[in-house]
Amino acid sequence: MQNDHNKNYLNLMPSLIACKCPRCRVGMVYKHGPYSLTGRTMLPGCSHCGLVYEKEPGYFYAAMYVGYAFIVAELVSMAVAISVFTGSHVIIHFCDIAI
């Protein structure tokens, strides 16, 4: 795998456009090609180097936590804005829903 560091970054563009294997740049990622009209079916692994194309366990956990924080911040700021502009005490109910 030392050859990966010696490749020129400009040589990466054709393999990126053609959706080749991220490790060896030879094997295909999709069964019928990346721009097929019949749909993209991802292969389980590279036919050339054997790299397995799957996400690591816990890949989406960080996105879930960040998304939850954004939603809570949005709901609380919206509740504060409604409370300030209307004078109602709806902020208590929004905070109950968010948390």
Ligand SMILES: [Zn+2]
């Ligand atoms: Zn490969």
